[in-house]
Amino acid sequence: MPKPKERSDSEPRLGATAKFAYDRMTVERFRNAFPRARWNEEQRSWFVPGKTAGKRIAQWLARESENLDLYADAKGRDAYAFDPISSQYLQIEDDIQIRTPYSRDVVEQLRLIPWARWDDEMHAWRVPFRSYEALRRSWPDIDAAARASEPEERKRRKEAEKHTAKSERAKLRYAERRRRRYPVPAGALPPIGQAVTTCSYRVVIIAEVAGEYAEPDDIKRFYPHAAGDPRDFVWVRWRPASLAELVATWPAREKPNAFEKARGWWRPVLDELREARSEARRLERKKQRRTAPPSERARGAAHEGTH
Incomplete structure (x- = not known):
């Protein structure tokens, strides 16, 4: 009986890629629908193997679109106009763009907002207006965490905590971490x-x-x-x-x-x-900025501290 032909490493795999705005719940639904899908970091997309992958992805995306409220963004804009969030961290464009000093708490809060996603090129979190109500409910915690992460506030806390028991514990933890x-x-x-x-x-x-x-x-x-x-x-x-x-x-x-x-x-x-x-x-x-020319270092510093 002849052996089945093995696919060489250079031979392209049968399948198709899927791209969509990241949010945790959408990814979970996608992975449930396509358990063999694998994330391709270089292409920033999901690869689904199989001859009919393209058709199945298109059908899934169509179902996802049907499940969205067509008027959700308009409703969100109305909600914003009626009860706006006033903050230095927000910028209103086609969607809501959020830029704050880096804070793990801010990241965790924003990840819970439906359809919120991080935009690498804009160095900002982008939230569609359909998620405005969820953002508004979480905003007090997000704003507090962002303010606590401002450089001046960090410096003030560091000075206040000097020579305290908390500071000594932090030093011990830092020393332990360095032991790797x-x-x-x-x-x-x-x-x-x-x-x-x-x-x-x-x-x-x-x-x-x-x-x-x-x-x-x-x-x-x-x-x-x-x-x-x-x-x-x-x-x-x-x-x-x-x-x-x-x-x-x-x-x-x-x-x-x-x-x-x-x-x-x-x-x-x-x-x-x-x-x-x-x-x-x-x-x-x-x-890279440390080894870059001064002009490039200055330009890159504008993004330092945001996430």
């Missing part, structure tokens, strides 16, 4: 050289197993997720993941379960990879 070690159960070691999400340091690359047992006092002080666990823990060494490594990492299909969280590491899911890639890009741009 992480406790894992001796019987559940993470893969070496691959990206994993950790409870304390988010997405990192595990460099090696140190072979040294972690002391319970160190675990209790710096790693509360493992405190009280009767298992033996050993130290592994980690390093930050490069953008290339993050792009090459396939996301996990499912969110981490209780067992994975208890051991302190798991394969990163798509949202975790998105955040890690965004941070890696920011660091790369910052590094």
Whole structure:
């Protein structure tokens, strides 16, 4: 019996790509409809394998469009006109554009807004008017987090916290982070050289197993997720993941379960990879500006601190 012909690496795969404005719920619906879809970071699109992928994607997009309220944006504009949000962080164009100092709390809040998305080119979050009511409900928290992240406010808090117990704890945590070690159960070691999400340091690359047992006092002080666990823990060494490594990492299909969280590491899911890639890009741009001519550094500094 003849063997089936194997596809060479250079032979293009059958399939089609899908692009749509990112929001968490839409991505979940898409992945439920196309479980074999894979995100292509370079093309910023989803690849769906199969001969009929293009037709199936078109049908799915059509259904998504039908489910949208055709008058939702108009209603949102009316709601804004009646009860506008007045803020230095907002700019009203065809949609609502939001620029704030970087704050993880702001990012988390905006990710919960339906159809909100980050625009890399504009360096702004863009929210369609159909989501105005959701944005208005969340705005007090977003505004407070943004104001707390202003450089002057950060500086004021830093000065006020000097020589306090909180400041001393922060110094100890910083010193521990610089050691780039992480406790894992001796019987559940993470893969070496691959990206994993950790409870304390988010997405990192595990460099090696140190072979040294972690002391319970160190675990209790710096790693509360493992405190009280009767298992033996050993130290592994980690390093930050490069953008290339993050792009090459396939996301996990499912969110981490209780067992994975208890051991302190798991394969990163798509949202975790998105955040890690965004941070890696920011660091790369910052590094490039350091070596750029003065005129380019000044232009790039205008975007520093926004997200």
